[in-house]
Amino acid sequence: MKRGVAAALAGVLAACGAETAQPLPKPTYALRAVVAPALAEADARARAVAAPTPPSDDVREAAEAALSALESPDARMRGLALEDARAAGDPAVPLFAAALTDPAATPGRRAAAAQALGQVKTARAVDALATCLETDREPWLRANCAWQLAESGRDEVVPRLVLRLKYETDGATVAWIAYALAKYGNLAGLEGLRVVAATGAGGAGAEAQDRLATIALEQGFQDGKALYAAWWNGDPALKQPEPGAELRDAGWRWIARLSEPDLRKVDDARFILTRLDAWIVPLLCEALHDENVYTRVHAVQVLERRGPRARSAVPALLEALNDPRLAPGAAAALGAIGDKTAIDALEPLLRQSRDVELRVACARALGRLKATTALPTLRAALVATEPIDLRQAAARALVDLGEGGEVAGFLLECLTSPTADVGDAELALGRWIVARAPLSPADAERRDRWSALEPVPNSVPTADDVARRRSARGEIARAASAALRSE
């Protein structure tokens, strides 16, 4: 009866032309425990490994003999000692590890311990070598450990090697870490290797150049630069390593650290996850559904940082646009990945969303995606009634789309505005000036003047330095803008 009355009322209202309110469909984005169960499985696998056997007297004797013989000048003796170390096996690891980390031991004995551990190749041996690589003060020993880790054949050490790239200061050790990573099919070390090869840091330039050439050749590339570009751009022609079960578990453990309270640990996790190979991307996509907001937000940041190396995450990121917390980060990641299929999803959000954060991220992403179809929407976002951040993001996108001349005046206003992001305006104008350089000798000259004002690397400019630089750059951009108007 009630339903009948309601239906009749609705019919009358409809006949009168009244609009019945249709609730908007609520976007659904499923959240669940993702990381915790994966970690529980990883922990169960770790527990299933047999407990280590304590070293017997025989093992102690064999280990000591192997260490002594490894210091022998006789190559044959050293060869036999390596076999002995291998035969002593995992029970001898604590003894070798103790010799490795003993600061009172001679360099020869510590090197022998590294070699011995390199022969044992068990999880504990790899852990001892990696710990030494992470903590020892002697660069030569760290380099030695990196080399031994390359030979261990246990890919679960890859995240730890990657992390060392963030902190290692010794050029030769960086070269050996890169070599070890390449052995496991990971090319993250190329970045550091190229720096060491170019700068000769720590006198390791020649060694780094050799390593770089060797790795490039193994991957079928002419030089390290081309290989690095291919790796960073996610070239599908590159071989992608398949992770072992332990490495996959290690991947989950680093994803779990995305929710750490300590940002330094999060930073480490982001650094590693950005540089692991393609196998980590599906795990990160799963993590986008984790009930922990930090895990989700930082996972999407990792996908953004991976850029084209996260191409397979596009469907998951499009779905993540439905999570209000994730949406801005997902839009940024889609822009960084560079897959143009995202344009159709991002453009309506820039136009219609009520979330300024999301609209700003969409504008930036559309610029990165060179979305010419979104030009009218980007221009509409420039109007004075829109928030300043959105206007700046739209202006920067127009610069990316080759329409910088349209917004140069606005960006110049931003350069001195108390409410604008002045640094961002300077960067956008810089891109415009650089993009114009091929057009005429005058534009090229302006580009050169702009570049000459770059801050000195590794220096901290004062506020006055920055004000002077921006003033000078403002003049250059004004001249470019005036020249454009007179064309």
Place this chain on the structure above:
Amino acid sequence: MAAARIVLGFVVLGATAAALTLVFQKPAPPAEAAVFTSSAQCAACHAQVNAEWASSQHAQAWTNPAVRALSNDFANTDCIDCHAPRPVFETGLTNRVLPRESRRAEGVDCIACHQLPDGRMAGTLDRPDVACRPIATRDLVRVEFCAPCHDQHKTIEQWRTTKYAEQGIGCVDCHMPFRNGDPNQGRDHVMHGGHSLELVKSAVTLTAVREAGRILARVENVRAGHHFPTDERSRAADVFWRPLAGANGGAGPWRWLYRFRSPYRHEVELVDTLLPAHQTKEVVIDAPEAAGRCEVALFYKRSPHWKDPANPDPDNEADLVHRVVVEP
């Protein structure tokens, strides 16, 4: 008598009218809820607070040239979380803040600290009749409120071990004191810290005495509610000394003696030498040149590196905190 009765009658009548007015007075109507998308909106009503904040390091968290240089113009995106954070109340006290995509130029702004998840503002009063509809929120003055960013370098953890923690003296008591010491005037939003040399000077003392032919220099953390220095690994405090040729000066170059600093993680050869609260560090000057009149000084730096590490120039690259002269 009659007149007195009349007066009394008026008094009673007046009091009754006043009481009735109070009882039946309509409460102020709730204000239309405003949507706050920028801290600039807050300035309309809170000009003084806004002006104080605008001069603070919080306001410059995104634009500070040093920050931009050290973060490579925030290409190091790790820094964004705390330099352009979403509201603390969104993620909760002690929990880490999340980064925002917009309004980054406003740095650590009004919204980051005051906006509640429902769009209202945390404040000191309940005022449903004004646009930002503040709710009295005690959490604003708890140390856990500062922790999401400032415990990243263990400052809150350091504070917990001090006598100040036992006494309930928290971050705001030193860094956001009441204006002119008057609670009715609200708290100062300049939020002085390591950029205030005055505050740094009040945190530590420097003494130097001659004993058994040597000079003993002592730096004591007397007032900081955490280690000295704290919060950023880029900060350092150095003790220098130099012989003074005569009573009227003629000082030689500074000689470096000791550094208080927490090293970056890649500086594996360095150890953490921060000075915990209430503790004293004693360093000895035992050089033949120290036999005469000497000067000992404590300098403070916000960037740990010297232009020429072999010949540091504290007069031009650091701030003088304290100096003492030791007579022969």
